[in-house]
Amino acid sequence: MTGRGRQPPYVALMSSLPARVSAPPLAAPRPAEPTRRKHEYRYGEMIPWLLIHLAVFGAVWSGITWQSVVVCVGLFFFRMWAVTAGFHRYFSHRTFQTSRVFQFVLAWSATMTAQRGVLWWAAHHRAHHLYSDTERDLHSVKQDGFLHAHLGWIFTDCGETDWKRIQDFARYPELVWLNRYWLVPPVVTGVTVLMLFGWPGLFIGFCLSLVLSWHATYVINSLAHAWGKRRFETKDTSRNNLWLALLTLGEGWHNNHHHYMNSARQGFYWWEIDLTYYSLRALAWLGIVWDLKEPPARVLEEGRRRDAEARAARASNG
Numbered sequence: 394m395t396g397r398g399r400q401p402p403y404v405a406l407m408s409s410l411p412a413r414v415s416a417p418p419l420a421a422p423r424p425a426e427p428t429r430r431k432h433e434y435r436y437g438e439m440i441p442w443l444l445i446h447l448a449v450f451g452a453v454w455s456g457i458t459w460q461s462v463v464v465c466v467g468l469f470f471f472r473m474w475a476v477t478a479g480f481h482r483y484f485s486h487r488t489f490q491t492s493r494v495f496q497f498v499l500a501w502s503a504t505m506t507a508q509r510g511v512l513w514w515a516a517h518h519r520a521h522h523l524y525s526d527t528e529r530d531l532h533s534v535k536q537d538g539f540l541h542a543h544l545g546w547i548f549t550d551c552g553e554t555d556w557k558r559i560q561d562f563a564r565y566p567e568l569v570w571l572n573r574y575w576l577v578p579p580v581v582t583g584v585t586v587l588m589l590f591g592w593p594g595l596f597i598g599f600c601l602s603l604v605l606s607w608h609a610t611y612v613i614n615s616l617a618h619a620w621g622k623r624r625f626e627t628k629d630t631s632r633n634n635l636w637l638a639l640l641t642l643g644e645g646w647h648n649n650h651h652h653y654m655n656s657a658r659q660g661f662y663w664w665e666i667d668l669t670y671y672s673l674r675a676l677a678w679l680g681i682v683w684d685l686k687e688p689p690a691r692v693l694e695e696g697r698r699r700d701a702e703a704r705a706a707r708a709s710n711g
């Protein structure tokens with residue numbers, strides 16, 4: 394017997410196998426389903442909001458007068474102007490200067506839309522720009538779907554004023570008072586309209602215009618992040634939309650606004666209709682507001698370049 398002896402059978406088997414094997418490729422991981430945050434809605438808070446909607450149907454009982462229709466149209470546009478010029482362009486973004494008296498006039502007028510207090514509104518809007526379309530955005534179509542961004546978020550746990558974001562205006566006691574008693578302006582408006590124009594005035598003039606001004610404000614959080622063109626490649630989903638700009642007196646140029654928010658005008662070019670900006674120019678001419686901020690030349694130039702590129706891409710696609 395030699396030392397090597399006979400090899401056990403498994404050695405022969407092992408040596409017949411390839412020295413290296415490659416593992417079969419793993420199945421590609423399935424793309425994760427977008428996870429929607431679970432929001433807790435406060436359904437009780439929807440009741441007064443729903444009742445204002447239902448009150449419009451009171452006109453079936455009271456009838457509609459031409460005065461109530463005029464009040465409805467007038468109050469709708471006045472309130473939209475106040476939200477746009479006041480809540481948004483002045484208190485949220487400080488895109489122009491004004492006196493302390495007119496500052497209060499703007500705050501009171503915008504608060505007539507019953508969208509909570511002026512400091513609450515501006516503070517949460519500043520957060521929207523900071524966290525647009527991230528998990529910390531209160532109203533994001535991308536994160537939470539259309540309905541939540543349009544109106545659902547209002548009924549979540551977001552009613553506290555974020556004081557640290559609005560310290561610049563929180564030093565005015567009259568604004569702090571109005572922020573707390575934000576129901577005063579809409580109630581005074583409703584009672585006045587009822588006394589002057591009767592029940593049709595209340596149902597159509599006040600309630601219908603209120604409901605319309607709510608939804609016209611909401612579409613900037615929902616539709617203006619879903620429908621329209623994107624001139625600037627912002628990190629969010631904001632879009633420019635002429636129809637929304639007409640409805641909201643200039644807020645539809647939302648992609649412009651997200652790209653450069655420190656401008657009193659959101660329609661950056663003459664063909665982008667921005668009625669609120671024109672009204673601010675008129676008020677500046679009268680000396681009521683001043684120091685209107687404009688988009689810088691580099692932003693306007695970049696926008697023109699992007700428009701030209703988009704036109705060229707369309708032409709080459711036939």
Ligand SMILES: [Zn+2]
Binds near residue numbers: 481485486518650654
């Ligand atoms: Zn803004």
Ligand SMILES: [Zn+2]
Binds near residue numbers: 613614631647
């Ligand atoms: Zn936005």
